[in-house]
Amino acid sequence: MASSRGHLKNSSPAPKRAYESLLRAGTELMARDGLDGVNTNTIARAARVGVGTFYQHFGDKFALHRAIVQRGLEGLQQRLAEAHRASKERALEDQVRAGLVALVGFAQEQPDLFRATFGRSAAAARLGLSPRPLERRLRDQLEQGQLHPAVEPRIAARAFMEMQVRSVVHWLEDADQLSPKALIETLTRLHPVIAGKR
Amino acid sequence: MASSRGHLKNSSPAPKRAYESLLRAGTELMARDGLDGVNTNTIARAARVGVGTFYQHFGDKFALHRAIVQRGLEGLQQRLAEAHRASKERALEDQVRAGLVALVGFAQEQPDLFRATFGRSAAAARLGLSPRPLERRLRDQLEQGQLHPAVEPRIAARAFMEMQVRSVVHWLEDADQLSPKALIETLTRLHPVIAGKR
Amino acid sequence: MASSRGHLKNSSPAPKRAYESLLRAGTELMARDGLDGVNTNTIARAARVGVGTFYQHFGDKFALHRAIVQRGLEGLQQRLAEAHRASKERALEDQVRAGLVALVGFAQEQPDLFRATFGRSAAAARLGLSPRPLERRLRDQLEQGQLHPAVEPRIAARAFMEMQVRSVVHWLEDADQLSPKALIETLTRLHPVIAGKR
Amino acid sequence: MASSRGHLKNSSPAPKRAYESLLRAGTELMARDGLDGVNTNTIARAARVGVGTFYQHFGDKFALHRAIVQRGLEGLQQRLAEAHRASKERALEDQVRAGLVALVGFAQEQPDLFRATFGRSAAAARLGLSPRPLERRLRDQLEQGQLHPAVEPRIAARAFMEMQVRSVVHWLEDADQLSPKALIETLTRLHPVIAGKR
DNA sequence: AATGAATGAGATTTCATTCAT
DNA sequence: TATGAATGAAATCTCATTCAT
DSSP, rough: OOOOOTSSOSSOOOOOOOOHHHHHHHHHHHHHHHGGGHHHHHHHTTTEEEHHHHHHHHHSSSHHHHHHHHHHHHHHHHHHHHHHHTTTTSSSHHHHHHHHHHHHHHHHHHHHHHHHHHHTHHHHHHHHOSHHHHHHHHHHHHHOEEEEEOHHHHHHHHHHHHHHHHHHHHHOOOOOOHHHHHHHHEEEEEEEEHHOOO | OOOOOOOOOOOOSSOHHOOOOOOHHHHHHHHHOOOGGHHHHHHHHTTTTHHHHHHHHSSSSSHHHHHHHHHEEEEEEHHHHHHHHHHSSSSSSHHHHHHHHHHHHHHHHHHHHHHHHHHSSSGGGGGGGOHHHHHHHHHHHHHHHBOOOTTTTHHHHHHHHHHHHHHHHHHHHHHSOHHHHHHHHHHHHHHHHHHBBB | OOOBTSSOOOOOOOOHHHHHHHHHHHHHHHHOGGGGGHHHHHHHHHHTTTHHHHHHHOOHHHHHHHHHHHHHHHHHHHHHHHHHHHTSSSSSSHHHHHHHHHHHHHHHHHHHHHHHHHHSSSSHTTOOOOOOHHHHHHHHHHHHOOOOOTTTHHHHHHHHHHHHHHHHHHHHHHHTOHHHHHHHHHHHHHHHHHHTTO | OOOOOTSOOOSSSOOHHHHHHHHHHHHHHHHHHOOOGGOOHHHHHHHOOOOOHHHHHHHHHHHHHHHHHHHHHHHHHHHHHHHHHHTTTTTHHHHHHHHHHHHHHHHHOOOHHHHHHHHSSSGGGGGGGOSHHHHHHHHHHHHTOBTTTOOOOHHHHHHHHHHHHHHHHHHHOOOOOOOOHHHHHHHHOOOOHHHHOO
């Protein structure tokens, strides 16, 4: 936790130590207990900040949750975009794998953020990780006869988005965790783009 | 509810009108608002029963939820067992499809029960729908070289269990619902037993 | 507890099995948890009787308690009266001892009844064990110059009544109980009629 | 809006007006109605404080009672220790009397605190006023042949502790109160150290 | 900006009591 | 008489939110 002691003053215009502290504490607690399992007082205490300070930064518990989810999604989307960019010329399977590598890598680096974002309150996922791109891709494949005609793109896209994310959550919470490689390869094989191939 | 008094025998030892009423109201409300979105007062009122009556039958909100989940799982498991029995001599794909027909059929007949059981508080699913049988089957296939070796049975089993159930929940809640046929066929194609085939 | 088994039917006009059962259960529970620590439902269940039956016999919890206390006091007073009759020609110390023998004997035979009557809700004692006779006796002794003039009869009488009874309760509840003899002799020595002698 | 920092000092780290107010109100009500006779709402109202404030300071009714008892015992023990120190060179009877003067003096000055601590819920006394010191003293006297051999120190010590305290409670609650002098002298005469002398 | 004591609306829970059978 | 499911008033307790400092 690199804190800027040693300087004369804090250098950045608005350090927002309290804000960051609340975000961090909230992430940790919501990862563990879910949105409905924590309360503002507990979060403030964990952040070593007064309750009042909480309300100075966030309108309520849900605003904090939204901020966490947003941060989680931003980081993830950035990684996914990068993975997409880097792999879009490669084979389909490699593209899928690259996306999963990004997803699992992100989850490994920030497990609490991942769980707070995609854990219990799964509704959060809807806020930002849209199944639409996947749905479009599946529809394309379908039109080109590369996908089994019984696969309905809308259903398959949504189903896989949820599955992906929930599988990673389970994996994070599993006591005897299998290797990230196993997780990535398994989900790759089950990806509709691959699995649904005719 | 035909109050069949005056008959030769009482069919059950205690009428427990309130119990059934609470279970029904709880199912409806939890389907709509989730476990964390309801409170005992509301449930009691909806069941047209005194608050105290709630506590006479259930220790707390969670006990009611457990009772609902149990009822949901019992009905579902029975249907699944039947489907399994009826299809076990048939082709693999037919077996998978039969299971999904049973699942979707159950969800269609008792949508509130299904949503209350598998909705938001997805954790509930763990109480009864074990991924172990599927895991075992995948492991068998793997050993017989029928499954892509990169598929890890434990992960795949859990992933699909969740996907299945959450897809049905989404489907139930979707305003412009696609046909049950589309749902069943799509999930069949994505089932690891089929999708993971080498 | 001589119960009239052996007859074809209960011989007494109203056997009141439920009544006795409630009294017994109430005594046991109130001895353990005190008047405020039990509730009517619990008592009825312990008595293996319906709640409604409780109210058929006792107006409320306090009525039951009163009945218990009354029964306790009746039994005790009878024993004390007997002890008094048998010892009134003997020496003062012997009279005191005889009373304590009766008290402790009663407590030993019916510990729950004793505790329910004189335990926590000490107020009950006031209902029946009056300090007046002792007060009168002390006043007599005082007038005859046999008691230390600083001893105020009213205070001494009440003090000793409480002490006696609470000492026996403690003794009953004490895990490593001393002999009844020790209890009796100690209280005899501390009895104001003896202790206050000049 | 005047930011009142810069004043001399804040006398205590937290003002805790409500805490004191609750302690005071609780003492008054528990003195009158006993622990089982009050409820948190009533206490909060009497303290002119919100219900929530009660729970901010005390986990429940019993925690408040414990705090009251502790406060009662602290004050009392201090006084008793002082009395002991001041009289330990004097005659035995004077020592006993000094202790009683302290006890009764304390009860007179803080009758509610005394009754809340030693009243109905006598169990509280066990929390702090140990009969052990008295027991030890009696044992010494016994060994030196100054005490009647029939007196069992453990029983006598406990008996007298209770008697003392309950006599003072009765005295406080007695409408036509006798003089404190009478109370003190009577209890002095009944004290086992004096009364049990051979 | 930061604080945390104070708040009260509302959720949870208990229990004496009733009443239809 | 006996029953026990049903009841709701009241007690217990939680927590998001405010506000004076």
